Amino acid sequence: MELKDYRRQYTKGGLRDESMPDDPMVLFEQWQRDASDAGLADPTGVVVATAHSDGSIRQRFVLLKGVSERSFIFYTNYNSDKAVALTHNDRASMLFPWNELDRQVSLSGAVEKIPEAESDAYFAARPRASQIAAWTSQQSQPIASRGALELQYRETLQRFDGSDVPRPPHWGGFKLVPERIEFWQGGEDRLHDRYVYQFCDGWSRSRLQP
Numbered sequence: 001m002e003l004k005d006y007r008r009q010y011t012k013g014g015l016r017d018e019s020m021p022d023d024p025m026v027l028f029e030q031w032q033r034d035a036s037d038a039g040l041a042d043p044t045g046v047v048v049a050t051a052h053s054d055g056s057i058r059q060r061f062v063l064l065k066g067v068s069e070r071s072f073i074f075y076t077n078y079n080s081d082k083a084v085a086l087t088h089n090d091r092a093s094m095l096f097p098w099n100e101l102d103r104q105v106s107l108s109g110a111v112e113k114i115p116e117a118e119s120d121a122y123f124a125a126r127p128r129a130s131q132i133a134a135w136t137s138q139q140s141q142p143i144a145s146r147g148a149l150e151l152q153y154r155e156t157l158q159r160f161d162g163s164d165v166p167r168p169p170h171w172g173g174f175k176l177v178p179e180r181i182e183f184w185q186g187g188e189d190r191l192h193d194r195y196v197y198q199f200c201d202g203w204s205r206s207r208l209q210p
Contacts, residue, residue, distance in 0.1 A: 010186025012102040015193035020205060024181045024197040028105060029067065031183070035098045047095040048074065050085035058085070064096075065122065070199075071175040072107070073114060075122065077139035078170045084140075086111050092176055102186030107178040119172035131165035132156050182208070 021027050035043035044064040051057055060082060066073035072094060076083055086092065093108040123131065136149070136156045143149055178199065185193040192210035197203045 053088040080139040104184040107181040109178040114173040123167035
C-alpha cells in the first residue's frame with residue numbers, strides 16, 4: 001500500500017461544549033489518567049519543540065514528570081540541544097500524541113528552570129542507573145562509538161562505587177507555563193473536535209474547525 005492510501009476512521013468519541021471544563025488543566029489531567037489506564041507504552045511521552053539560534057526548529061521525545069496548577073515539568077541535561085536553545089529563546093511547544101485514544105494535546109508557552117531544591121528531590125528519587133547515566137552522558141555531544149559510551153558509563157559506576165550519587169550541576173528540571181492549550185479528539189469522516197484555550201488573566205475557550 002502506498003503512503004497516500006493509508007487512512008482510517010476515528011471513532012473513539014467526541015467533545016461537546018457542555019463537557020468542556022473552564023480550566024483546561026482539569027481536562028488534561030483526566031486525559032493523562034485515561035492514557036495511563038489504557039496501558040499505553042509511554043503515557044507520559046511528549047514531543048518538545050524548541051527554536052534554536054540558527055533559526056532551526058528541533059523536536060525530541062521526553063517524559064512528562066510533573067503537572068502543577070499551570071506548568072508542565074520535564075528534566076534534562078542543561079547542556080543539551082534543547083536546554084541551549086531555551087537560553088536563546090525561552091518559548092517552546094509540547095505535543096502529547098495519544099494516538100491509540102484518537103487524542104492529541106498541544107500546548108505552547110514560556111519555559112523556565114525549576115528551583116534547584118525540586119531538581120534535587122526528583123534526582124534523589126530516580127533509580128541509581130538513571131542517576132549514573134545523567135553523569136555519564138554529555139547529552140547532544142558527538143561520541144566515537146557505542147563502546148566509548150559504555151566505557152564512560154563503567155567509569156562513572158566506578159567513580160560512585162559505594163557512595164550516593166548527587167545531582168549533576170548540569171542536570172535539572174524545566175517547566176513550561178502554557179499560554180495556549182489545544183485538545184484534539186478524532187471524529188468520523190474527518191469531522192474532528194478541536195477546542196483551544198488561551199490564557200490572558202484567565203482562560204478563554206473556543207471551538208475550532210477541524
